[in-house]
Amino acid sequence: MTPAIDVSGLNKSFAGKHVVQDLSIQVAEGRICGFLGPNGSGKTTTLRMLCGLLTPDSGAGSCLGYDIIRQAGEIKLRTGYMTQRFSLYEDLTLRENLQFMARVHGLDHRDRRVSETLERLGLSARRDQLAGSLSGGWKQRLALAAATLHEPRLLLLDEPTAGVDPKARRTFWDEIHALSAQGLTVLVSTHYMDEAERCHEIAYISYGRLIARGTAEEVVAGSNLITFRGEGPGIDRLAGEVARRPGVLTAAPFGAALHVSGTDRAALEAAIAPWRCDAYRWTEVAPTLEDVFIQLMSGAQDNYQ
Template sequence: MNAIDTAIDVRGLNKYFGDKHVVKDLSLTVNRGEILGFLGPNGSGKTTAIRMLCGLLTPDSGEGHCLGYDITTQSDAIKREVGYMTQKFSYWEDLSIRENLDFVARVYELTNRKHIVDEALETLGLTSRSSQLARSLSGGWKQRLALAACMLRHPKLLLLDEPTAGVDPSARRDFWEELHQLAAQGVSVLISTHYMDEAERCHKLAYIAYGNLLAQGSAQSIIERQRLFTYEIMGDRLMDISKSLEKHSAIEQTVIFGSTLHVSGKNPQAIEEVLSAEYYKSIPTSLEDVFIYLMKQTHDNYGETRDTL
């Protein structure tokens, strides 16, 4: 695959803050028109990694390219062609939607600003609200404003850091429709999220836990590589059953989902022997089952890793 087809191609990225190793030997590839979901628990280094990719932080070691530019020596060029959306809404509450976009266009020194702003308003469905002050917008509409600001320069790559946190399900669904439309037009997207339904809408996933990249690939390939067998128990006393099952070596994890208990492990025969006293059925291992399993295999950067994956 040549550089034209690859938006991000980095190898062995490391970043320290003092004696804390925040990102460890990170290697990632994102292709043109691809949506990569970046997942992991809070404090795992996702934001630090995203900032290295867009030129806001310089890695302590490692190499690679973003949009064909060297991430260590050509950060200014990267910034001009990347749209970066932070976790926190960072626009001006006392300005209207249109005024916010016009101000950002001025900062970027874009020519024909009115046309560019009008186009962004139309694309993101903001035209009818263009005079509304940002402070009065709901989370979903603030999200659209932030994405519109990112798109003013028609970036080839979007780096989105938990953009849907705190946004209602309907607004999240609309946001993802926009992302897939952009991807169909050739825009590459790297998005960090904690929502499993969003993860399943990505073309590929990367799971990072406390600086370590533990899994990368399609959702199905990540599930298959863990080789977990999962069973569902329904009924009462699920917490008691869960605590009892955790004592058996054949049981890797137990997780309560509402009125059901998911029980997972590597050896289906051994699991079924343990479950013989319960009413159970075999179910496909879900992406959420796998990510809970991966997270349980790690400790934070101040602890030690229990298992090597």
């Protein structure tokens, strides 16, 4: 498939801090790629370099067939970008915000485009409501309308559903998949594992470096994790003690249960042996993407230290 994003060796530093380090990534047209990683890992900086808002210190590549350095202006025209924070005008109505964005993009038939976008995202009934009076989920939907009004070929989403309720998140993702089915390429940063699993593929960036890439199933399989799930009264309170045992990479409470993971089966079984008793029940389970995420985070070195 033709790559919509094809960059290699991207580097970016701020005030002596190497925020993005030799990052290479390819995303095919029409694919949804989840961008994961701890806070401060360079995800936002990478998104901004891809769409031409930041110039990399070094590296090269293309987005939508245009050079990310020499043709950044062409990329901007064909890219939709949703920032982490709501960035539209709160003292304008939904319709007025979209009309303003249509003028910014120099679109023709502005009234028709705005009406169609409002209808597509279920915003028509609120068209005359002030944007500042919307709840988080509706603000997110308006921001998506503004980002896709000019019919971009690439959509960059920076933690778009943070603080949004599950129903609104599901509606948002249904729309993203509908857009992808029409050929739109999407790169979305998220901390929600259920959202990552809804992506066609994921990329995990750890303090500026890309360290895992593939489908969710491929990333889980590539971790070589073995996971045991412990259940019983108060077992989640043992996480700290179990985590200190040899062979344990992560010990994380999951509700009232405890997930204990490692890559050495014998060492892992020896680690949980003191708690194999009538009070607790242990079963081997398939590691989840969250187990892998926690493992990757525990092994990551903060480049600000």
